[in-house]
């Protein structure tokens with residue numbers, strides 16, 4: 519049905535091999551399908567009767583035993599047409615895909631439903647991940663649903679409270695390391711060398727990418743087959759832009775669409791190795807030793823999927839941009855105040871980047887743009903509480919309230 523292939527040396531692995539990266543050259547693995555078979559299975563039209571969700575596209579997912587599926591009804595997130603925000607930005611057509619609608623409130627659930635189902639197929643006893651927050655929230659929930667043990671390694675500082683509370687309530691074993699996300703990842707990579715003890719579900723895990731690519735299918739279906747000119751999304755470890763690009767390509771390969779969008783990756787200024795490589799035309803990224811940004815979900819200096827992210831951006835004719843924390847907070851407010859959509863800071867980078875690229879003339883007024891808002895705003899309530907106007911505190915009298923309300927008219 520499928521096999522795995524190294525993106526560097528093209529060595530082939532079979533579904534029963536529990537491998538994360540190539541054992542010959544160390545590069546990442548991609549999952550390959552026989553698209554003629556997939557095409558044949560899709561011909562019956564059975565898939566179109568299923569609700570919009572990750573599993574609507576199960577013929578394009580690398581799962582062998584469907585009865586082992588671990589699902590919390592992920593995917594099927596809303597695609598909002600955002601005319602008020604579009605007008606403010608000087609754009610005609612803007613859509614925002616709110617991935618915060620997922621069960622644990624970020625897109626990570628799309629990958630975890632597939633990854634944890636695979637863990638159950640492999641009959642593993644425990645799963646592990648390093649995380650800036652959302653990966654741990656998601657993995658903890660799916661591990662709970664599957665009834666398997668979950669270990670989460672996170673940086674000791676700057677984990678958003680919403681995310682931390684999720685991992686805690688779902689019952690994962692949480693370990694904080696005194697270091698960055700990149701340090702946490704190093705530790706879990708060593709730990710998961712023994713696959714009999716821990717199955718690793720970081721984004722080097724090829725199965726997660728497969729679930730995440732379904733966001734592209736959904737966008738195309740929600741737009742009625744119309745392909746956006748530009749898709750703008752945040753980039754941290756760069757798995758999601760890799761996955762989204764794969765999804766668009768597969769729908770084209772299967773004949774559902776006839777063109778591809780340009781992929782635009784947005785990073786925070788203090789953690790922008792991919793954007794730096796794109797703007798300087800480099801073939802490889804230069805890791806950022808001490809990544810800094812209030813958008814903790816993309817506070818990553820050494821993205822695992824950098825190679826495929828550069829490829830997706832370049833192949834598609836897209837670009838990358840970086841934004842400051844100030845621009846991120848402003849964009850978060852803009853989206854909330856023009857469209858009623860509350861997204862977390864990392865997700866707001868897509869709107870911040872879009873604004874910048876429109877101002878720079880790199881996105882045209884008549885471009886049809888879709889931004890992916892990767893996670894819900896309640897994940898990290900500290901940021902708006904810090905950066906928005908505080909409530910006015912007064913005596914509980916009509917006079918006192920009138921004084922404030924009156925002033926604002």
Ligand SMILES: *Cc1c(COP(=O)(O)O)cnc(C)c1O
Pocket residue numbers: 624625626652653721752753754755756757758759815816862864865892893894
């Ligand atoms: C994980 C995450 C990202 C970054 O995605 P990558 O696949 O690591 O590039 C962006 N936004 C949110 C909310 C996330 O949880």
Ligand SMILES: [Zn+2]
Pocket residue numbers: 524525526527528529540541542543544545
């Ligand atoms: Zn290899």
